[in-house]
Amino acid sequence: MKKHILTAFTMIAAACLSAQEFKDLASLAPSYGYEIQKDKYLYTIDDEPAPAENIYANYAEWQNKWVNPYKTAIKDVPDSLVVDCREYYNPTEGDVTSPYGPRWGRFHHGIDLRVSIGEPIHAAFNGKVRVTDYDKYGYGYFVVIRHDNGLETLYGHLSKIQVVPNQTVLAGDVIGLGGNTGRSTGPHLHFEFRYLGNSINPTNIVDFQYHVPYNDTYVVCKAQSFKELQNYSAPKYHIVRSGETLSSIARKYHTTIDKLCKLNNLKKTSILRVKQRLRYA
Numbered sequence: 001m002k003k004h005i006l007t008a009f010t011m012i013a014a015a016c017l018s019a020q021e022f023k024d025l026a027s028l029a030p031s032y033g034y035e036i037q038k039d040k041y042l043y044t045i046d047d048e049p050a051p052a053e054n055i056y057a058n059y060a061e062w063q064n065k066w067v068n069p070y071k072t073a074i075k076d077v078p079d080s081l082v083v084d085c086r087e088y089y090n091p092t093e094g095d096v097t098s099p100y101g102p103r104w105g106r107f108h109h110g111i112d113l114r115v116s117i118g119e120p121i122h123a124a125f126n127g128k129v130r131v132t133d134y135d136k137y138g139y140g141y142f143v144v145i146r147h148d149n150g151l152e153t154l155y156g157h158l159s160k161i162q163v164v165p166n167q168t169v170l171a172g173d174v175i176g177l178g179g180n181t182g183r184s185t186g187p188h189l190h191f192e193f194r195y196l197g198n199s200i201n202p203t204n205i206v207d208f209q210y211h212v213p214y215n216d217t218y219v220v221c222k223a224q225s226f227k228e229l230q231n232y233s234a235p236k237y238h239i240v241r242s243g244e245t246l247s248s249i250a251r252k253y254h255t256t257i258d259k260l261c262k263l264n265n266l267k268k269t270s271i272l273r274v275k276q277r278l279r280y281a
Contacts, residue, residue: 110192115178140182
C-alpha cells in the first residue's frame with residue numbers, strides 16, 4: 001500500500017486531533033480514497049488512474065508537491081487537445097480585478113477575481129486534487145486540481161483549504177474559502193488554467209462577465225493558446241557604475257537614451273547614482 005504524506009500542515013493538524021475529531025476524520029477518509037492508521041498518517045486505499053493520465057503520464061508521475069512538475073517547453077506540448085468545457089462551474093462570481101500577462105516586472109500566470117474573505121471557492125471542472133500547500137511569498141494557501149478534460153486549475157490566496165490531495169471533486173464542489181494569504185494586497189482569488197504546466201489565459205476560454213465558457217469545447221493550439229506567454233520577455237536591468245551616463249549605457253545595450261528614460265521614468269538631464277538599478281529592456 002503506497003503511503004502519501006499530505007503536507008506538513010496536515011500532519012501537524014492530525015497530530016493535534018482530539019479522540020473525537022480523529023474518529024470523525026477516520027470515518028470520512030474512505031470516501032476520499034484514504035485510510036487513517038494509528039500514527040494518524042493518511043494512506044491511499046485505491047489505485048485509480050489520475051485524470052488525463054494518457055497525456056500527463058508521459059511527462060511526470062502523479063505527485064502532490066509541485067505546481068509544475070512537467071517542465072515541458074511550449075514547443076514540446078502536444079498540439080490540438082480538445083477540452084470539454086460543458087461542465088464548467090465558475091469558482092466565484094467576482095469581477096476580474098487583474099488580468100493575465102505581464103505585471104510588476106514579472107508574468108502573472110492567471111487572473112485575479114474579486115472575493116470576500118470566507119467566501120466559498122468552487123472547483124471549475126470534475127477532477128482530482130493534486131496539490132494543497134502554503135506559499136508564503138506567492139500563492140498563500142492554494143489548491144491545484146487535475147481535470148478529466150486535460151487541464152489543471154490553480155486557486156490561490158485562500159483563507160482555508162477544504163480538500164485534501166488525491167480527493168476526487170466534481171465541478172462546483174467547494175474546495176476552499178476566499179482569502180488574502182501569501183503575496184497579496186487584498187482579498188481576491190488568483191485563478192489559473194494550465195496545460196502540462198504552461199499557463200493559458202483564462203479569459204480565452206471563459207467569459208468572466210457572464211461566468212460561462214465561450215464554447216462547449218476549447219482547442220489547445222500552441223500557436224494561439226500560449227502566444228502571450230511565448231511573447232513575454234522578462235525585464236532586464238543594469239546596475240550603474242561610477243562614471244557611467246545614460247549615453248554610455250544606451251550604447252552598451254544597443255538602445256536609445258529616450259527608451260532608457262521612458263523605461264525608468266527619467267529625464268535626459270537626470271543624474272545617475274552609483275549602484276542605481278536601470279531597466280534597459
